[in-house]
Amino acid sequence: MSNRGQRRRDLAEFRKASHLSLLTYLVAAHTPLDDHPLLRNALAFWRGNIRQRRPFCPACRASFADDAEPGAFLFAVPAVAPTSVTVSGFCTQCWSDLPPDVIECEAVRVLRRLIPSGGFIDG
Numbered sequence: 001m002s003n004r005g006q007r008r009r010d011l012a013e014f015r016k017a018s019h020l021s022l023l024t025y026l027v028a029a030h031t032p033l034d035d036h037p038l039l040r041n042a043l044a045f046w047r048g049n050i051r052q053r054r055p056f057c058p059a060c061r062a063s064f065a066d067d068a069e070p071g072a073f074l075f076a077v078p079a080v081a082p083t084s085v086t087v088s089g090f091c092t093q094c095w096s097d098l099p100p101d102v103i104e105c106e107a108v109r110v111l112r113r114l115i116p117s118g119g120f121i122d123g
C-alpha cells in the first residue's frame, strides 16, 4: 500500500466526516495539549509517522522527515462528529519569520485542499 493511496483514502474519509464544516486551531508547537486529547493524540500520531508520511511545511516545503523542526501546528477537526483530525506543521523558520497574514494565507491554502468549497466563519 502506498503512502499516497493511504493519504488519499484518509482524506476521503476525513472529507466525508467533516460535513463541510471544520474547526481549526493554529497553535505553537510547544503549546501543552493536555486538555485536548483529540489534538494531542493526532499530534502524537503525526510525530510517530514522520518517516512514513513525510509531512512538509506548507509555506517553504521543508520536509519534517529531513531536518525541519515544527514551530506550529494547524489542526482541523470536523465540527460534526469530531473524531478525526488533520495535522499540518509549519517549520520553526517560517513560524518565526513569516508575518501572521502569510501564515494565515498558507493555512487557508491547506484547509482549501481539505474542503475545496469550504467557507470560513470567524469564531
Ligand SMILES: [Zn+2]
Pocket: 057, 058, 059, 060, 061, 062, 090, 091, 092, 093, 094, 095
Ligand atoms: Zn517552512
